[in-house]
Amino acid sequence: MKNCALFGLSIVLSAIGGIANATSYTLPENSNDSVITQFHDDVPLTRVEQNETLPDVARRFLLGQTEIVRLNPDVDRWQVKKGEIVRLSNRRILPDTPREGITLNIAEYRMYYYPPTQKGAAPQVMSYAHGIGRQDWKTPLGKTSIVQKVKDPAWHPPESIRREHAANGDPLPAVVAPGPHNPLGAYMLHLAVPGGYLIHGTDIDKIYGIGMQITHGCVRMYPEDIEALYNSVPLGTPVYMVKQPIKVGWLDNTLYIEAHPDLEGEETTLEQKFELALKLIQKANDKARDGVYAKSQSGAEAAQNLPEFDRKALNQALTTLDGNPVAIYQRLPEPTLPATGHGSQGGYYHGV
Numbered sequence: 637m638k639n640c641a642l643f644g645l646s647i648v649l650s651a652i653g654g655i656a657n658a659t660s661y662t663l664p665e666n667s668n669d670s671v672i673t674q675f676h677d678d679v680p681l682t683r684v685e686q687n688e689t690l691p692d693v694a695r696r697f698l699l700g701q702t703e704i705v706r707l708n709p710d711v712d713r714w715q716v717k718k719g720e721i722v723r724l725s726n727r728r729i730l731p732d733t734p735r736e737g738i739t740l741n742i743a744e745y746r747m748y749y750y751p752p753t754q755k756g757a758a759p760q761v762m763s764y765a766h767g768i769g770r771q772d773w774k775t776p777l778g779k780t781s782i783v784q785k786v787k788d789p790a791w792h793p794p795e796s797i798r799r800e801h802a803a804n805g806d807p808l809p810a811v812v813a814p815g816p817h818n819p820l821g822a823y824m825l826h827l828a829v830p831g832g833y834l835i836h837g838t839d840i841d842k843i844y845g846i847g848m849q850i851t852h853g854c855v856r857m858y859p860e861d862i863e864a865l866y867n868s869v870p871l872g873t874p875v876y877m878v879k880q881p882i883k884v885g886w887l888d889n890t891l892y893i894e895a896h897p898d899l900e901g902e903e904t905t906l907e908q909k910f911e912l913a914l915k916l917i918q919k920a921n922d923k924a925r926d927g928v929y930a931k932s933q934s935g936a937e938a939a940q941n942l943p944e945f946d947r948k949a950l951n952q953a954l955t956t957l958d959g960n961p962v963a964i965y966q967r968l969p970e971p972t973l974p975a976t977g978h979g980s981q982g983g984y985y986h987g988v
Contacts, residue, residue, distance in 0.1 A: 640686035659698060659861070661728075663735070663759040668924060670730040670885030671892050671961060672761060680724045689714050691844040693722050698858055700745045700765035700847015703902075706897075706958045727961045728763060729883040729894045735761070737874035738782075738865075740835075740855060742768045742775050744896045744959055745847045747835075747855070751868055764865065765847045766835075767856035768899075775855065775877065778831055782873045784826035785866060788814040789836070816840050821859055823866040827875060835875075837862040882909065882954075884916040885961075886924055889969050891917070891945065892961040895953045909954045918942055924967070943967065 661672040674680070684693065690713045694704040695760040705713055707723045730743045731748060739748045768775045791812040797941060812818050821837020835855040838846065846858050857865070881896040881904075893913060898904050921943050945965035952961040 638708050659763050661761050661763060663761055664887060666886075669734075669887045671887035672726055672730060672763075673727050673887075675724075675726050676968050680726050684716050684718060684720055684722060687718050688716050690716055691724065692716075694765075694847065695844065695858075697724055698765060698861060699725055699984075700767075701844060702745055702847045703765065703959060704847075707960065709958075722937040725959070726943070727887075727892070729892060729961050731876075731878055731880050731883060732860065733876040733878060734874075735759075737876070738869065739876045739878065740766070740775075740796075741878050741880050742777075743879045743899065747857075747865075749865060749868065762864070762868075764857055764861040766861075767846050767848050776831075776833060777877050777879055778829075780828045780875050780877065782825050782835075782869060782871055782875060783828045784824075785869075785871065786824040786826070787866070788822055789818070789820045790814055790826040791818055791820045819856075821857075821862060823862045825862075825866065825869070835862070835865070852947075882912050882916060884913070884920045886920060889967050890963050891920060891943070891965040893917070893950060893953050893959040893964050894959060895957050897957045906954060910950075913950060913954060914942065917945060955987060 643766070661674060663672065663874050682693065682697070690708060690711060691701050693699075693716065694701050694778070697704075703725060707725065711720065711722060729744075731739045735750050737750065740746075741748070745766060745768060747764045749764070751760055751762065753759045770831070777824050793812065812820075814822070817839050819836075819842065820834070820837050821839060823837050825835040827833045827835065833854055835857065837859050838856050842856070846856060867881045879899075881898065884892045885889075885892055885894075893916075895909065943965050946963075948966045949962050953960075953964075
């Protein structure tokens with residue numbers, strides 16, 4: 637990425653040009669930390685050079701449409717004027733799953749792929765925006781794996797989808813050949829999930845739907861993202877499909893919380909969000925203290941083990957729901973202990 641100007645004290649205006657390694661993050665050195673940072677400037681922004689839309693900006697920076705709209709509530713989605721400043725994503729909290737294979741967190745319309753670490757290189761994670769199933773075609777949850785890879789797939793729309801399109805005056809053929817108007821795009825990964833769920837690309841007609849809840853249950857990605865993933869993952873790669881709208885994680889002795897809105901058809905009260913956040917804060921605090929995950933507790937029990945966090949910042953995060961990690965607590969650095977020769981315990985996976 638090219639930095640074209642300094643705006644204020646620590647805000648970088650990102651150039652409109654392409655971004656190298658836009659979805660590649662180096663994992664924190666401390667294995668108990670789970671906050672990753674793309675740009676090491678406080679708030680990355682871009683100044684648009686022509687009249688366009690927020691989906692245009694999202695497409696250029698490989699962000700999802702819902703994501704960029706939430707980050708820019710005061711910007712008109714369909715009329716971004718030349719010279720206007722648009723905020724981009726920066727930090728993310730890793731989902732609470734094993735750091736292997738692929739994790740799809742449908743609550744944030746985002747995927748995380750942990751490639752094998754190369755000798756002499758720092759561990760990496762790749763993150764990609766994706767679309768998910770709408771309310772009546774929900775994307776399933778659970779652990780699965782990749783069982784088939786297909787380049788230039790033909791699409792055989794199920795009868796239920798053909799009926800839906802016919803009812804809307806848009807009849808589909810029995811087979812859609814590979815090409816620019818094939819909804820599967822140029823690459824497809826088949827998951828070991830009953831019902832034929834896929835991770836695939838998109839056609840040119842639906843490319844601005846990435847990062848939205850609009851598919852028939854499958855996971856849809858930008859063309860260059862699915863191509864990179866297709867060429868990286870082998871058959872048998874584990875895939876964790878979770879729904880974690882609230883995430884909590886550490887980075888350099890600072891605790892962050894990240895909160896996303898409910899999906900269509902779901903409604904969680906602020907009180908329910910706050911109770912879940914307390915449990916996650918307690919769990920993160922216990923892990924930092926003991927090096928292991930503690931058992932889940934009720935909200936009342938969790939409150940007894942909570943650090944003195946910034947409740948105003950927490951309430952703001954749970955109200956704004958813009959997906960931006962917010963710092964809520966800073967602890968004193970732990971003293972360095974001599975190595976014991978024992979590795980830390982692995983994480984766990986609970987599917988939601």
